[in-house]
Amino acid sequence: MNLRRDVFQAIADPTRRAILLLLATQAMTAGAIASNFDTARPTVSKHLQILTECELLKQEQNGREIYYHINAKKMKEVDEFIEPFRKMWDERFNKLESIMKNYKPKK
Amino acid sequence: MEQKTKINAEDGKQELVITREFELPVDLLFKAYAEPELVEQWMGTKVLKLESKKHGSYHFESSDHKGNKYGFHGVIHEFIPNQKIIKTFEMENTPFGVQLEVYQFEPITEDTSKLTMHVVYESVAQRDQVLKMPFAQGINMAHNRLQEIVSKLTDQLTHQ
Secondary structure, eight states: OHHHHHHHHHHHSHHHHHHHHHTTTOOEEHHHHHTTOSSOHHHHHHHHHHHHHTTSEEEEEETTEEEEEEOHHHHHHHHGGGHHHHHHHHHHHHHHHHHHHTOOOOO | OOOSEEEEOOTTOSEEEEEEEESSOHHHHHHHHHOHHHHHHHHTOEEEEEOOSTTOEEEEEEEOTTOOEEEEEEEEEEEETTTEEEEEEEETTSTTOEEEEEEEEEESSSSOEEEEEEEEOSSHHHHHHHHHHHHHHHHHHHHHHHHHHHHHHHHHHHTO
16 A cells, blocks of 8 residues: 555656656666756665656666666556546446436426 | 546646536536536435526535535536536535636537536645545555455454
8 A cells, every 4th residue: 555655756756757757768777867867866866766666667687787667567557546536427427427318307 | 448538637737627428418418517406316415505507606415324414515607508617616624625617518419418627726736636535545445445354364363
């Protein structure tokens, strides 16, 4: 349960969102990611650590380098957090539709 | 299958748009929002007051299975039959604040119609809170179920 809440905390930060956006198209090393930001490298490392801990990013060893890439499965889960909200409305509207289909005006 | 109800909630904005297509003529869809008896039926709420007109207001009251009552109310700013309703919505005794709702009713064919509901919240944080509420409730329910199972297991173990 806590893990899931952490995912939302993780994406609440603008730098971390920017990192996710950056990695959306390609896997990158920590150094390459850091070069895109004005923030100090240890700060970027900390962000990467948080994103990795809540499984939004995965690390992959490639020779001597570690590449970060997006964990699509986890990202999808985050995307689906509004699904219960959508479902709630969908059910409400279904009810409206079925009631109105049976509606007979009183005359 | 394409989803009938769609939610568009862009990151960092204090608004959202809900759209839905109905297998109903637009006048029947509109009626469901305008007539107290119909609102009571599909929303499952008691209508204490509903003045379906410009400068009107409404007051609804729902109760849960425990008998707790939840009131919500608002004022109606615009009311154009079969086209448009603009109103405010506020849940009583909650920290969610007031939201502004713009309902657009459109015919698609003679027998089908579309509702676009544009909701503006007081802040981004408030919108996100409202959006996450059903999600959080779902997690709480899962959590409660888990606790139930765990306590049953412990009961069984202690009675062995």
